[in-house]
Amino acid sequence: xxxxxxxxxxxxxxxxxxxxxxxxxxxxxxxxxxxxxxxxxxxxxxxxxxxxxxxxxxxxxxxxxxxxxxxxxxxxxxxxxxxxxxxxxxxxxxxxxxxxxxxxxx
Amino acid sequence: xxxxxxxxxxxxxxxxxxxxxxxxxxxxxxxxxxxxxxxxxxxxxxxxxxxxxxxxxxxxxxxxxxxxxxxxxxxxxxxxxxxxxxxxxxxxxxxxxxxxxxxxxxxxxxxxxxxxxxxxxxxxxxxxxxxxxxxxxxxxxxxxxxxxxxxxxxxxxxxxxxxxxxxxxxxxxxxxxxxxxxxxxxxxxxxxxxxxxxxxxxxxxxxxxxxxxxxxxxxxxxxxxxxxxxxxxxxxxxxxxxxxxxxxx
Numbered sequence: 001x002x003x004x005x006x007x008x009x010x011x012x013x014x015x016x017x018x019x020x021x022x023x024x025x026x027x028x029x030x031x032x033x034x035x036x037x038x039x040x041x042x043x044x045x046x047x048x049x050x051x052x053x054x055x056x057x058x059x060x061x062x063x064x065x066x067x068x069x070x071x072x073x074x075x076x077x078x079x080x081x082x083x084x085x086x087x088x089x090x091x092x093x094x095x096x097x098x099x100x101x102x103x104x105x106x
Numbered sequence: 107x108x109x110x111x112x113x114x115x116x117x118x119x120x121x122x123x124x125x126x127x128x129x130x131x132x133x134x135x136x137x138x139x140x141x142x143x144x145x146x147x148x149x150x151x152x153x154x155x156x157x158x159x160x161x162x163x164x165x166x167x168x169x170x171x172x173x174x175x176x177x178x179x180x181x182x183x184x185x186x187x188x189x190x191x192x193x194x195x196x197x198x199x200x201x202x203x204x205x206x207x208x209x210x211x212x213x214x215x216x217x218x219x220x221x222x223x224x225x226x227x228x229x230x231x232x233x234x235x236x237x238x239x240x241x242x243x244x245x246x247x248x249x250x251x252x253x254x255x256x257x258x259x260x261x262x263x264x265x266x267x268x269x270x271x272x273x274x275x276x277x278x279x280x281x282x283x284x285x286x287x288x289x290x291x292x293x294x295x296x297x298x299x300x301x302x303x304x305x306x307x308x309x310x311x312x313x314x315x316x317x318x319x320x321x322x323x324x325x326x327x328x329x330x331x332x333x334x335x336x337x338x339x340x341x342x343x344x345x346x347x348x349x350x351x352x353x354x355x
Contacts (some may be wrong), residue, residue, distance in 0.1 A: 021185075037355060039159055042183060043237070043252070044183060086237055
């Protein structure tokens with residue numbers, strides 16, 4: 001029997017947002033997202049909002065709908081009255097797509 | 107007109123500097139301290155990283171330790187900064203959000219306007235470059251970072267007096283994209299400092315900054331209170347020197 005954990009992949013995606021900041025996504029996934037970190041030199045007010053953004057990505061089922069995830073992230077920003085500066089929810093979603101494009105082999 | 111306390115330049119270690127900013131935010135919020143503008147340096151030299159940065163991604167920790175350079179995580183966003191002892195002046199401005207534009211980008215521009223004014227008084231054609239930089243001859247000379255908590259705005263930033271690009275490259279990790287020769291050269295071209303540009307001394311820069319931040323504010327020159335120093339010391343131990351804070355990402 002194959003150990004599901006052996007199929008996990010960890011990827012670090014680094015993206016300089018045009019006109020913005022550097023964003024890094026470190027994600028570990030197999031058939032589901034196991035862990036995710038969102039890092040970089042962007043600004044997010046209030047800073048505590050990051051935890052909810054990361055949690056929203058972490059609980060995203062795979063395969064995922066980019067438009068739905070972006071809408072979820074946007075809603076979190078609205079709920080926190082938060083401002084994301086130097087990055088965007090669309091870019092974060094796009095980075096997740098890029099990270100997941102390297103799928104674990106069965 | 108709202109009165110501000112202005113605390114002239116003093117040097118502290120990295121952990122105390124960050125703790126003092128946080129303590130003053132809380133004391134301004136509670137009404138125990140006036141809105142405050144402080145100028146400070148870093149002794150020993152240090153690296154500060156942004157609140158969202160991965161410390162291992164940004165800093166060569168072994169080389170920093172070998173060089174005696176402290177590493178601390180800020181409570182603000184933005185990038186990793188090498189703070190050379192005696193090589194820069196850092197400022198903080200702390201006050202109610204009502205004292206500043208509600209729009210964050212506009213508030214950066216307004217506060218950075220004081221630095222631009224100071225640099226112009228030193229004969230430098232400086233200008234604000236969104237999001238959070240100040241450029242002279244299209245090269246970065248100052249960067250700032252802001253946070254807003256419980257109705258209080260903290261913005262801090264550096265003005266480079268002199269720097270050592272090779273030491274920055276030695277201590278700070280650069281992402282894969284930045285390791286190509288072309289981009290390393292472009293980083294060197296993007297940074298400048300006072301000593302490279304004009305004959306102003308560090309004291310000239312201090313005076314220019316004090317004068318520019320005083321232009322449109324009621325200023326009372328002051329110092330740190332005993333309570334602020336005590337609370338900052340506690341915060342150094344409980345937060346800014348802990349792995350839980352500095353290694354959280």
